[in-house]
Amino acid sequence: MQSWIAKAQRIGTLDPEWKRKARARLNEQTRPMGSLGLLESLLERLVAIQRKEKPSVARKRILIFAADHGVTEEGVSLYPREVTKAMVANFLNGGATINALARQVQSDVRVIDVGVDADFGREDRLVHSKLGNGTKNMVVTSAMTSLQLDQALLAGWNQVHQAHEERIELLALGEMGIGNTTAASAVIAALMQWPVESATGRGTGLGDEALQNKIAIIKKAHTLHQASFDQPFEILRTVGGFEIAAMVGAILAAANLQIPVVVDGWIVSASALFAVKLNPKILDYLFFAHQSDEYAHRALLQALEVEPILNLSMRLGEASGAALAMGILEAAVRIYNEVATFEEAGVANRTDAPRTEKTLYD
Amino acid sequence: MQSWIAKAQRIGTLDPEWKRKARARLNEQTRPMGSLGLLESLLERLVAIQRKEKPSVARKRILIFAADHGVTEEGVSLYPREVTKAMVANFLNGGATINALARQVQSDVRVIDVGVDADFGREDRLVHSKLGNGTKNMVVTSAMTSLQLDQALLAGWNQVHQAHEERIELLALGEMGIGNTTAASAVIAALMQWPVESATGRGTGLGDEALQNKIAIIKKAHTLHQASFDQPFEILRTVGGFEIAAMVGAILAAANLQIPVVVDGWIVSASALFAVKLNPKILDYLFFAHQSDEYAHRALLQALEVEPILNLSMRLGEASGAALAMGILEAAVRIYNEVATFEEAGVANRTDAPRTEKTLYD
Numbered sequence: 147m148q149s150w151i152a153k154a155q156r157i158g159t160l161d162p163e164w165k166r167k168a169r170a171r172l173n174e175q176t177r178p179m180g181s182l183g184l185l186e187s188l189l190e191r192l193v194a195i196q197r198k199e200k201p202s203v204a205r206k207r208i209l210i211f212a213a214d215h216g217v218t219e220e221g222v223s224l225y226p227r228e229v230t231k232a233m234v235a236n237f238l239n240g241g242a243t244i245n246a247l248a249r250q251v252q253s254d255v256r257v258i259d260v261g262v263d264a265d266f267g268r269e270d271r272l273v274h275s276k277l278g279n280g281t282k283n284m285v286v287t288s289a290m291t292s293l294q295l296d297q298a299l300l301a302g303w304n305q306v307h308q309a310h311e312e313r314i315e316l317l318a319l320g321e322m323g324i325g326n327t328t329a330a331s332a333v334i335a336a337l338m339q340w341p342v343e344s345a346t347g348r349g350t351g352l353g354d355e356a357l358q359n360k361i362a363i364i365k366k367a368h369t370l371h372q373a374s375f376d377q378p379f380e381i382l383r384t385v386g387g388f389e390i391a392a393m394v395g396a397i398l399a400a401a402n403l404q405i406p407v408v409v410d411g412w413i414v415s416a417s418a419l420f421a422v423k424l425n426p427k428i429l430d431y432l433f434f435a436h437q438s439d440e441y442a443h444r445a446l447l448q449a450l451e452v453e454p455i456l457n458l459s460m461r462l463g464e465a466s467g468a469a470l471a472m473g474i475l476e477a478a479v480r481i482y483n484e485v486a487t488f489e490e491a492g493v494a495n496r497t498d499a500p501r502t503e504k505t506l507y508d
Numbered sequence: 509m510q511s512w513i514a515k516a517q518r519i520g521t522l523d524p525e526w527k528r529k530a531r532a533r534l535n536e537q538t539r540p541m542g543s544l545g546l547l548e549s550l551l552e553r554l555v556a557i558q559r560k561e562k563p564s565v566a567r568k569r570i571l572i573f574a575a576d577h578g579v580t581e582e583g584v585s586l587y588p589r590e591v592t593k594a595m596v597a598n599f600l601n602g603g604a605t606i607n608a609l610a611r612q613v614q615s616d617v618r619v620i621d622v623g624v625d626a627d628f629g630r631e632d633r634l635v636h637s638k639l640g641n642g643t644k645n646m647v648v649t650s651a652m653t654s655l656q657l658d659q660a661l662l663a664g665w666n667q668v669h670q671a672h673e674e675r676i677e678l679l680a681l682g683e684m685g686i687g688n689t690t691a692a693s694a695v696i697a698a699l700m701q702w703p704v705e706s707a708t709g710r711g712t713g714l715g716d717e718a719l720q721n722k723i724a725i726i727k728k729a730h731t732l733h734q735a736s737f738d739q740p741f742e743i744l745r746t747v748g749g750f751e752i753a754a755m756v757g758a759i760l761a762a763a764n765l766q767i768p769v770v771v772d773g774w775i776v777s778a779s780a781l782f783a784v785k786l787n788p789k790i791l792d793y794l795f796f797a798h799q800s801d802e803y804a805h806r807a808l809l810q811a812l813e814v815e816p817i818l819n820l821s822m823r824l825g826e827a828s829g830a831a832l833a834m835g836i837l838e839a840a841v842r843i844y845n846e847v848a849t850f851e852e853a854g855v856a857n858r859t860d861a862p863r864t865e866k867t868l869y870d
Contacts, residue, residue, distance in 0.1 A: 459545030
């Protein structure tokens with residue numbers, strides 16, 4: 147995994163000069179200073195990532211990584227495993243929630259099969275990067291082999307390089323995989339060194355008893371594998387998932403290629419956390435779309451000291467929160483590019499600012 | 509004011525049958541039940557307001573009511589009064605933040621002068637409903653006369669009737685008026701019977717001393733007028749503003765005409781609160797765009813038991829939060845209209861639901 151560590155470590159701090167430029171432009175626009183709140187800090191980062199006088203997120207892409215999970219044998223989800231396959235077909239047919247949202251925000255959608263337990267044949271609307279028919283059951287053995295982990299990381303990495311070649315300006319990451327809140331909780335609890343109870347929620351809607359079972363299953367998996375948890379990639383390999391690993395690769399590529407990434411909910415946050423643990427500077431490239439309704443997501447966002455863009459109590463996945471947040475980011479970019487300055491509009495600025503005839507703006 | 513009370517009182521409860529239909533449709537779509545969180549309750553109300561199988565918010569309009577305030581003589585704002593006029597010109601020229609956002613969400617914008625201290629001449633991009641060159645100073649006398657109050661309410665009422673004739677499907681209300689956080693705080697504190705300190709914030713960015721002055725000014729106005737505060741319209745007349753009253757009229761019209769209304773921040777919330785005090789059923793027609801950064805907005809939203817759509821720490825006004833929320837509502841409507849059902853997509857529903865070959869969905 148040395149090459150992945152190296153890819154993470156070469157990501158640097160955002161250019162402070164571009165952040166300063168963005169701040170100056172925002173302060174010149176005809177508004178009380180700071181009145182756009184969170185949008186202003188989002189814009190500062192976005193401008194510093196893109197390093198353009200006129201930032202743009204017109205060319206958007208949503209990447210949905212889909213995979214199955216061996217741990218579904220343990221009854222950790224309300225839904226049968228076949229739903230992963232059926233939902234992938236639904237994505238390809240344009241019938242899912244994310245398709246409606248992608249049409250709304252004018253983004254394209256790529257669905258990448260990194261390990262769905264189904265044969266999609268020569269379906270050419272799907273990206274075929276299958277690493278197996280789902281991971282292995284983490285309470286019995288490691289979820290994946292080292293080779294599979296490397297290939298999963300590469301699948302995500304390659305998707306983002308392709309997006310870069312196609313001049314994509316804003317990426318959103320999402321996922322589909324019955325059982326993947328379990329894998330995400332197992333990864334997050336291990337990385338954060340949280341008790342499993344503190345990192346485990348109801349997923350698609352588990353009742354109390356099923357939640358207790360899910361917690362017990364993750365604890366069992368941790369007991370089996372924790373001897374190697376001092377090596378982060380071993381956490382990903384033993385209790386992670388193909389889609390979670392692929393999204394780590396995607397995030398590493400995006401930060402390397404200076405493409406802003408919108409992080410969806412709980413499962414994508416597991417990938418984001420992993421990347422940030424490799425190199426905290428990666429956090430600057432990530433835009434956390436929303437605080438999902440999954441139990442520990444709020445605590446995780448707080449631990450990362452990030453402010454989510456939305457908080458709509460959603461718990462769907464499939465990049466749905468990320469797509470909505472893309473729309474907010476695009477609105478913010480439009481403000482940045484189009485609003486007149488105090489000088490252009492002939493609007494007087496605040497009365498407590500030093501004022502001469504030539505400096506109507508701060 | 510009897511006719512306005514009558515207009516408020518004839519607004520009825522949303523049709524429970526349409527809410528039930530909306531809930532059934534959401535539950536049939538290919539998602540875990542309830543996984544869209546707040547969007548689902550927004551959609552239930554929107555469908556019940558519009559009473560259509562396929563709701564639509566394609567035809568959007570943002571109404572910005574602009575006016576000046578006599579209380580600015582007391583130094584309650586960082587900005588000089590002329591900024592109201594200059595920002596109205598900025599709106600008309602398309603250079604303000606709200607113009608960028610309106611272009612983003614494809615809404616038209618109407619600016620209504622209900623009392624700006626400026627002569628806009630025959631500017632035909634502006635709606636001329638001027639009731640004076642600003643209100644009077646509330647610490648000296650009543651902000652407006654009874655006739656002005658009636659005309660302000662009517663100005664808002666008429667704008668919404670015109671929007672209805674033009675088949676507008678979603679309205680957003682916003683405002684511009686240097687000094688109007690003071691008027692809004694004075695109205696809200698009186699209506700909620702809150703101490704003035706609990707209802708007063710920093711507006712466009714007052715320092716500590718200026719905030720204390722603003723609180724003292726509102727207290728002085730309350731002392732002068734509070735003998736008549738048992739009559740709500742007297743609160744609006746003595747310490748309100750032309751734009752605040754106009755937006756009350758707009759809300760009453762929208763609820764009567766069954767048009768959903770997006771409420772922007774602190775000042776529009778004063779109008780919304782007033783309308784809801786006249787008839788609590790009006791709350792069903794209101795979509796609170798965001799929790800603004802103005803000090804007491806959170807407490808007011810909590811008192812109304814409403815969940816704002818966004819929470820971006822914005823404090824700009826001019827319908828900026830409302831425009832962003834319009835985009836979220838349009839995305840929600842698209843989901844409602846376009847996402848496939850479990851049956852259509854051949855996706856199995858949750859395993860704990862009763863299942864036969866014919867009932868794959870809940």
